Structure formats: C-alpha cells, structure tokens
Amino acid sequence: MSAPSDSSTPRGEAWVWFSGLGLIVGLGMVIGLLSLVFLNGATVFWAPPVPVAQLDDGRALIGQLAQRRIRAGSPADQPKYERQYQVGLRELNGNSYLWVDEARIKAETFPADILGLERVENGPAFVRPRSLRRFDGQVVAIAEPAFEAAFQAEVAAAAAVREKLVEITRHRIGDVNAAMDRARVGLRRAEDLKLADEIAARKAEIAALDERYAVLQAEAAKVTAGGAVAALVAQDAAGREVVVPLTQVIRAWFPNRLETWDRVKLFASRLAEFIFDEPREANTEGGLMPAIFGTLVMTVFMSLMVTPFGVITAIYLREYAQQGPLLRIVRISVNNLAGVPSIVFGVFGLGFFVYVLGGSLDQLFFADQLKYNNNTPVFGTGGLLWCSLTLALMTLPVVIVATEEALAAVPRGMREASLATGASKWQTIRDILLPASAPGILTGVILAMARGAGEVAPLMLVGVVKLAPSLPFDGSFPFLHLDRKFMHLGFHVYDLGFQSPDSDAARPMVFATTLLLIILVVCLNLGAIWIRNRLRARFKGASF
Amino acid sequence: MQRFFHDELRQLRDDLILMGERSLDMTRLVLRAVEQGDDSLALQVRGMDDRVDELEKRVDREIMRYLTLFGPMGSDVRLLLAARDIGHDLERIADEASVIAKRAMVISERGPLKDLLHVPAEGVIACEVLRLAIDSFIEGDLAKARLVLQRDAEIDALNRRNYEELFGKSGDAAKVSASHVELIFISKALERIGDHSKNIAEQVIFLLSGEDVRHAR
C-alpha cells in the first residue's frame, strides 16, 4: 500500500487558478485605468523644466513638452516622432500648442531665465523677461539683483487688486443686480395692478439701487486705475516684445531654476487651485469648485430622495402587498426599470418633471414671476430638483431590490418573536426589521449613489449647464436653491472633451477632471461604507 | 446543581429512615412486652404494624414515580433499588415484631414464664444489629454495615442454643410446655429479624460500593 503523494501542486484544482486569473485580469484593468487617468491627469499640474528648442529652419520656440507620438504615415520599421509643445501666448501664436517634427529639432537648451506665467486671459505664456515696469514708471531690469524680489512683490500686490475687484464686481455689484431684478419685477406688477404707492415705492427702490450701482462702479474703476498696475516687459521665442500687465498674472515661476521640492510645492498649489477655485477660459483652466460642489449636492440630494421612496416601496412590496400575479407584474416592472437607458430617463424628466410638474408649480406659485419677468420660468426649466428626481427615479430599482433582499434576509425568528410579543406589523417593521436591514439598505443606497453620480446623459436634459453663475447651495435664503441650474463633473468632462474651442488645451483637463470624478465617487462610497460598517458592528449577528 | 426533583429523593430517604426507626421501636417495645408480660405493649406494637405497612406502600410509590419520571443515573439508581429491598425488609421486621407480640400475648394468657432462656439476650443483640444496619444507611458507613454481617452470627447462635436448651434439657417432648413452644417461635422470629437486618446491611453495602455481597459463603 503506497502512501498518496504529498505533492504541493493542487490536484484537479485548475478552476481555483482560473478564478484567480480572472481576479488578476479584473484588478489589472482597474489598476490600469486608474494609472492611465492618474498619470495623464496629474501631469497637468507638474512643472518640468522648459526648453528652448532650436529648429533646423532657424526658428526657436520656448515651450513645455506636452506629448510625444509617432507621426502618422511614417514607416513602421523606422518610426518618426513628433513632439507637442505648449508654447502659450495664444494671442501671438494663434494656438497654445504646437506640433513639431522631432527630426527638425536641432538642439534644446534650458536657459535659466525662462519665465512661465499663468494668466487670467489667453492662457499661459513662456517668455524671457527683460524688465519690470512699475506703475510709477520706475523700471527694474532683469540684470539687477532686486528684480526677483520686486517681481514677486508686484505679482502679489496685483493679485490683491484683482481679488478686490472680483469682490466688488461679482459679489457687491452682483447683489445689487439681483435686488434690481426683484425691484423691477415688483414695479411691473405694481404697474399692472395699478397700485400707486407700490409703484412709487418700487421706483424709489430702483433709483436707490441705481445710485449704489454707480458708486460701486466708480470704486471698481478706481481700483483698476489707481491700483498698482505694474507690467512685465519680456521677449518671446521669436524675439517679439510682450508686455504683460501683472493683474493678468495668476502664477509666475522660473521652470529651469526650481529644485524638486519647489516643483512639489508648485504641484500642490496648482492642485489646490484645481480643486478649490473657479474655472476660467471656457472651463479649460482654473478650478472645478462649482462642478465638484454641484456634483456633491446633486448626489446627496438624489440619495436623500431615493432612499425613502425606495425603502417604502420595498416595505410595501414585501410586507403588505397581496401575493399574486399583480405583485409579480409589479416586481418584474421594477426590475426592468433598472435596464432602461439613462437618456430615456432624461427625456422623461424633461417631459414630465420639467414641463408638466415644473410648469404647474410655476403657474401655481410663481405666476408673478412669469408675468413680470419676461416669462422666465422658475421651476419650469431644468434645475437641481428635477435632476435629482430624475436620477432618483433611475436608481430607484437598485434601492428597492437591495431593501427587499435585506428585509428578506432578516431571520424569520426575529419577526415571529416580535409578533408573538404582541407588536403590530408596523411596529415590527419599524423597530426590528428596518434597523436590522439597515446595512443592506445602505448597500443599496451606495450602489444607487455610485450609479447616479456617474450618469451624465439624463442630466444634460434636465438642468446641468456648462457654466453656472452661482452655486445651488449658498448663504442666501433659502440656502438650498432647488430651481438653480448647476455644474456637474461628468458633464464637465464631456464639455471639455468635445465642446471646447481649444481641444489640445482641454485634453489634460479632461483627464484631471475624470480623476477628480473617480475620487469623488470613491469618497462618497467610502463614507457610506463606513456608515454601513458601523451599523453592522451594532447589529452583529444579523446575517448579511 | 440541585434539581427540583432531587428533593423527592431526599424525601424517600427520610421515609425509609422513618420506617427503620418505627421497626426498631416496635422490636424494642415487643421485647419489653415479652419480658414484662405486658399485653398493652403487645397490642401497641400490633397497631404500629399498620403504619409501617402504609410507609412501605408509600416508599414503593415514591420509588416507582422517581424511576419513571426522573431518569436516575449512577448512585441514584442504586439508592432506589436498595430502598425497595430495604423497605421490604423493614416491613418484614415489623411483621415479625407483630408476630412476636401475638406470641407474647398467647404466653401471658397462660401465665408468665419464669425462664425466658436466651431470648432477652437475643433480643438485645437483634435490636443492636438492627440499629447498626439503620445507622449504616443513615450515615453511609460501610464499616457498620459489615459489622452487621458479622454479628448476625451471634443471633443465629443464640437461637440455636435456645432450641438446644429447650429440647435438649428435657429430652422429652411431653415435658415442653406450650408457652415454651411460643418462646421458640419468638426466638425464631428474632433470628429472622436478624436476617432481615443482614439483608439491609447487604443492600447498604451495594448502595455504597456497588458490590453485591448477597449469598456469600
């Protein structure tokens, strides 16, 4: 009798290896995707050294290397490369980006006096500074040792001026404008209803507002004119003179002089700007704060709407409804709802929520607005409320199914114990079943949130815009503005990728935005998972 | 952990001990009746027999109930089995005492006997042995139980001497009076009481050690 061989190779367990393989492939794809997005997205914020490239036709260009690819049409065994440089100075060069055949580059140098500028308008610039012209006429040449310090000081001062201007125009003048709008509507209404004192009051209000407006305008002009508007005099690659008023400069750095640690700090500063600032230049530059905020608010509001609807529906389906063919039909319909393409929900949202419900709401509550404000609809157009409702409807089946499963998973004994104690059905549901199935319900909500946060198509029809003037959740009453349109990260990606005038400039932002969207969804999910784990720990012993 | 039905086992023991004390009382009392020729005592003893009979039935019911309802194991089983036999033996002892009482009354009818042969001595030993047997059960004392087995021989010896002296003395059956014949019956009854005490002791040994020492020799 021979002992069975004790080989360490698993016998007949090829399937274990296959399943491991499947897992590796899946993980690999996920990691691959994330790496691709991360690398392409994160490089946007990195500031590498900037070369001066000498071409064989005598031209020189100063630019940051953006891409390198094989030229179309080059032979397969001897591929020819071309490089894309971000040269900036769109007003002079026509385009921020330039493709250059690699073979034509004779030499590349990295002189230390190259200066990179991020500007408010017209994109970035890479120039060789010559002198700094102060507002009082004083000129500081590049050769002087005081140049650097003076330059940074002037940039900071100019930034302060710019911020003050923004505060005046955007916030204070903006408030005046909003008040003016309301007053005008009031006036038209009063005129229509022939209320004499009302008319007089409104007119007085408008006059007061006009005065205030003029005052604020003057202040703004004073700031613009009287502020320290220094300018930088520089030369571009072709030797042309470039004058850059410092109020235009958001950030300035010497790319070829930075240490690695400085580059990291610059990276962090750009990243912070990306997340916390507002967009500029048709969304191709600046930050994404409104889009992030809009996505968050919408996702949270959508979750808040879908959860009660879904849970109540599931409770009814499982606990109260009569078992029979009708119930089966309802269940099948709910499950099928999950397979409907999302754009269909968008169309439904537009037709029903926006036109029918929104129109009715406007007729009932905002008739004045319509009449006296050129028929500008309040709820009769896309907005936060309709977007959230549409997505809630779309993700409803997920929550219903998850809740039903969670309710079914509660051990029958618990239900019986509660009923045997003399609790009514509702008491049993409220005190025993719902708390016990809370982790499962949260799973459904997590899934719903993940699905909802990622959908873009329906949103385009019901309330997302390219650039929103204000946030849907701000400091003015009623704090949560359900009628406002808002920005959304997913839509932002689409808009950048396909609708922007400068697609080369937009490309890196597309990846960065995608990365941000992924991170946002992951954070939302992690938050919900953390809540679920806390609930699970509390109800340990329940079988989920 | 004490279970609620263990109380019933305690009650059984108590009833058995009560039986034992009663039987012992009867035996002592009846011996006095014999020595003093006191008929009232004899009658009292006969009355006590009924009570012992009742106790035996009660003990048997308790044993049956406990066996059926409470699934005893280990020493509890031995206790129940031993209790059944001890109960029977105690009841027979009471019966024998009752018989002695009857014989004593017959004797006293004919007039008091002067010579009681070795019967009083036999009676004393019989009472001692019975006391020992009961004590060995109450105290769970193996040594006392074994002592009972030994001392039973003394009762047997005395019984034989009674016999020999009575029939050996005269050698003539006609000279033996009817009262003496009753005395022989009493002696025999005492000897049987001793045997029953021995049985009780054997049961106690079985209860305490699990050893079956019956029918030795």
Place this chain on the structure above:
Amino acid sequence: MTPPSTSRIQVRPAAEREGRKDYISIRDYGFWYGQKKALEAISLDIPERQVVAFIGPSGCGKSTLLRNLNRMNDLVDGIRHEGDITINGRSIYDPGLEVISLRRRVGMVFQKSNPFPKSIFENVVYALRVVGVRDRALLEEACETSLRKAALWDEVKDRLDDSALGLSGGQMQRLCIARAIANRPEILLMDEPCSALDPIATGKIEELIHELKEQFTIVIVTHSMQQAARVSDRTAFFYLGKQIEYDTTEKIFMNPSQAQTEAYISGRFG
C-alpha cells in the same frame, strides 16, 4: 405527593396551585393548512398554573396546536379551523378580540432563541414599549423583575446595555423567556425551548419552568419525553394530528391507558 421545593421560591404541589380547571379550553378543535388536515378533534382543558406538556413524534401536530393558542399560525396563508379555543372563558377567535391583544396576554418562547439585535435591556422591555410604556423607571423595574424571574439577573445586571447577541445559547434562551414574561402575560407557551441547548443550560431552564409555574400557566412542546416527565403536571400525547391521551404526567408515564401511548413512551414506536 410532590414535596415543596427547597429552591428560592416555594412551589406548591400541583393540586394546591391549580386554579380554574378550564383556563385554556380546547373543544373539538380541527385545523387545516390549505387542504392538509393538521389537527383533528382536539379536546382538552389546561388548568391554571399548571405545566402541560405536548408530546408525540414529528409531525403529530403538537407545535401546530401550540402556535394556534396565540394565533401565530394566522401568519400562514390558507389556514382554516373548526371548533374553538377559549382562554379564561373568552374565545380567541372572537371577532371583537384583536389578535395583538391576545398575543400580549400570551408569551411565547421559540425553539431557536431569537433575541433582537438590540441591547439586553431593550430586548426585555420590548413588550412594554410595544404597549406604549415610556417611563424609564417603570421599564427598568420591569426589566429587573423579569430578569430575576428568568434567573438571569445576576449574570447580566452589569451589562444591560451590551448587545444581546453576545450571550451564550442558554443565556439567550433565558433572555427570551424574560422578554416573554416582561409584560406579565398569564400564559407562557414554549415550543421546544431546550432543543438547541446543552444539558446544563437545559437543566437551568427546567428549574426556571418549575419556579414559573407558581405564577404562570405553561404549555410546553417537547420531543424529549424525559423532559416532559420531569417538568410537567399533565401531559398530552398526540399522533398524526389526533389527541391520543391526556392525563396527569404520572398516569401517562407510569401506567398509560392507551396502547399507543405505552408504545411511544417505551420507545417501541415507529
């Protein structure tokens, strides 16, 4: 014949305890699950403050009958009954009687202990909260009383706010008993309460039943005849939905009238 117990509570013998003889009265009771007849012509009276055991082989209907006493079978579709069950003179099928109020007067303990995923305190007082008691002091007092009666107080008094799911099996079952008696029902139904427990835990619960019978009328379904013999005052033997014999426990186990009963208890059944 049974002597008083030497445990904490003085438990009187069966004859002394017995109150109303037909406290729970089952008359010609039949019960169907759809087409299947589960119980047929059951007639028995359960006296107050007695322990009655239902025994019989699997599928004999003992659990069904038990669950009908507090109408738990109403949760199943397609059930039907004939005959009547009255508790303290009032029919449990009286249309004027709400099932919920019936269940509040009748506590139930199940085979597999099923504490709620809440704290021990919340588990015990659930029955009180269900009827609307909010006063914290009342709840705490009731909780202590119930836990003491269930012989669990000393073991959990310092951790009433811990999750009930952290208790051992025997403790969980005693907790379920405490929960069932918290609102002081008159009747306690127990459906094989010890079948998932080890002998020591089983012993503790049997001791508990022995004490509880001083106050409660208890009906216990058990597949262990020995357990029925130990704890009950009366026993009913069922087979295939029919009531074969119902009498005092001593009679059933020492000298039953029916041959089927004799066969079952001596293990010669089946």
